Amino acid sequence: MMSSSLVVPVIDVQSNNFKELWPAIVLAFKTSSFIALDTELSGLGARKALLAESIEDRYKAICHAARTRSILSLGLACYKKLEGKADSTYLVQVYNLTLLCAEEYVIEPQSVQFLVQHGFDFNKQYAQGVPYDKGNDKGGEPQGVNMRTLFVELLRANKPLVLHNGLIDLIFLYQCFYAHLPEKLGTFTADLSQMFPAGIYDTKYATEYELRFTASYLEYTYKKCKLDNSRSIETAQDGPHVFLEFCNYTGRLQSYVDYRPCIDSHSSDGPLNICVQFSAYGWCPSGSRCPMSHDTDLIIRQDEKSKEDKRKKRKRRKKKKAAKEEEEEEEDGPPQDKKAHVEDMDEDGEEKEEQKEDEKVDGKFTAHDEEMPSSETPAAESHSDPDKNESDAPQTHDPTPDATNKSPKASERKVEGGTHRAGFDAFMTGYIFAFASIRNAEGPDSWIPACANKLYLSGKSVPLHIAKSTFSKSSRAHMTKMEQVWRKQFPKADGNA
Template sequence: MAWFSRVPVVDVTKDNFKELWPTILVALKTATFVALDLELSGLGNRRNLNTPSVDDRYKSLAGVARSRAVLSMGLSCFKLNNIAEDGSLVLPFTTQTFNLTLLCSEEYVVEPISLKFLVDHGFDFNMQYSQGAPYHRGADKNGEVPQSVRQLFSELVCSRVPLILHNGLVDLVFLYQSFYTELPPTLGSFLADLSEMFPAGIFDTKCITDFHIRMPASYLEYVFRRSQRENAVHQTKQQPHVTLTFPPYPPHMVCVEYRDCCLPDNLLNTTQSTTVIPYCEQYAAHGTCPKGVLCPQSHDPDIIIDQEDWVKARKKRRRDRKKRKGNKSEEGEQDKAENPVSMETDDGRDVSNVEDTDSVSCDSQTHTDQSDGGNDNVVAKTRVGCHRAGFDAFMTGFAMATMVCKLGKLCREADPFTTRFQLEEFANKVYLSGKDFPLQIARSAFAKPSNHHKAKFQRLQHGGTSF
């Protein structure tokens, strides 16, 4: 279904890891692509992560990954079902999403700013320390537990499916150091290793958004919500779209949490008048706000998207009116006044009936959320929610699925996912903050795969296991 309103996320801890292992393994081995997201104990000095030299960025990130920990990992497996032969491009996926709570068994650095951010967004540290599945960083050790997050990552590498990330460089470095082996000393060797580990390609949805789709913003929550809304509109117009099927988890599975992502009631209502509501412009542009949850302005992506689309459509209508004034008689203009121009957004929604006002500034009135007890200082942040690894992984995977609909070209004779939809142009390019070009994941003529990787990869190829 395109109009999904909630997403089941299976919570995986040390207490149920063995029990859920077969389910996770089947989902992974049958997936068409896998989306992944991490929550971390810190990122170190942010300035070092944005230095002009990409090689220096990698060295800084490697040092951070060796001293920090992964607190949780989200895994969302998207399996593409049979596509109809009637010529319509409807991509039906079955989706299973897992949120793995982890606990590094070695000492690691914890940054207060990162922990406060996670606490503000609902991360449960009591659960992490009491139920987190244990793991260790770096190379394999003797006597490893076979059913573990480390083995799970090895299964992901062996599956040879495309890996989907959002702004994925940090995730790739942490995945490698935390669950694979020791990071190589140079960026060139790291990229050579990745190209062998994921031959089906690594896709970065932030990179695709910025360089190909060019949405007004590219942080994950925004990309997901706009993709979800556009997908629903495309379904009603019988245009290419994605449909999702979720497993029918039994009610007694208490480890399944349902995350709400219901679309606005007025998404397709072209007659309902809507009032312009102010929002936080800082958050709307970047997905972050210095005031965090204390910000008096709305962080709701639906409010942000509605008003972005309305402003864009209003400007278009004014340009059209000016153009007509130069070309049409006064009598023609009267006819047009009696038949207002439709204000249609990029996704095909008509927002003509939105109240015409210029007051969309962040500094105007506050939009209160009555569900929070009517507190005038509390605003509606979002009904979607993010910064939980499992759901963030799902949002990343769903965004990728809609991007395939938008940018892919179906070749029914081909088999591999990347070739079948002719996605080679978008593969193996990772977003680099502050750069107008992506990081290309490929083996260079001047760099060889690292020795740690070659030893680990050889074991995986021969035995399909790390141990």
């Protein structure tokens, strides 16, 4: 089978190169087809409040977390669809921004432990994190090279914004880089609809309601999409496929690149001792101490085998039932009041149990990254500037479904533990969106119409719609920011701040 392993170049952005990389990041925003984003957070507070039955109460709990905690790193993946290329070919540029909130904030031990296990460097954060202040603008913040201005550039780019289980990310982004959060959820969603007019897409919602995979946590969804894409190419199936190109960073830029491998497992298909908790939710309370396997590739293969076994079993049962009915018709059938044989009862009972199990799998509640013991979100990525001199100019590789950066340093550089960093998570989120779009799009550049402006809500059967209703008004702080973003006068809002 075709290998879909790849190495993703992620540019690390921090205070000592933020100004240098600024033009490249802004250019990446402007030239992209869509932008995927994720965050790593210092904590989320009480999980029970974050999953409150009332969505308004849930919003208030997340707002409290955003006001008292902070974003530690931001991941940005800019996907640019290339014209004149095979199928859906994207040039992907990924940035991982290490950030440092200038105000006091809460940091939870569980979050620290999780991030350290996955390679987050707190020494680098406090020494080289890009500083920012939360809430409304202060002084000269709307100008200059800083995080709040970068967020304004993101809004000005007016591209579709893609996240995975993105409600928490959006609330934190608003509070940290935009303005004080509105008190009401309706005001917040009204503001978001104007901030991102090209649409907000949640790949967890797309996975649950469009792709309908067995599980929907980020790494599972990404690897399943990549595997299905590779299989489709290998078997020459009709329809578009996703191909990727990465920049070949040279010169000074190469020193900023962290090559993140995504290596597929090719273990035997024998009995698998897979962790049930991790298989369903993408996290396990025992973490690295768990004796069971957390290999996502094995989990996917097991899910596929289980699904195929059930399909074959149902097919055999259906065939057997049809044969039995045909036999009964020939023999005039048994008396109407005759009880079924014990074997038949067992079979019917087994089928019912199997149906229950299928329903459980198809409709199960799957926790996502930020319902884990600590936040698991991507950091920001950077884009190379084609206007730089020739030695620093990025070159692209030939597109392949498993595009690998060919830099000579790729195999030499030490890779930090785990792939769960903001930049790489943003890349995975973007890939899921690209794959889901070619499977569900209705015409060119329509992306996934059924998923536009719908955010996944844990434990709810309906999403949160990002729209301005007739019963909600935009906040004053937002309208002030909109004038700054678009440099034109907006009608003054009567809503609360």
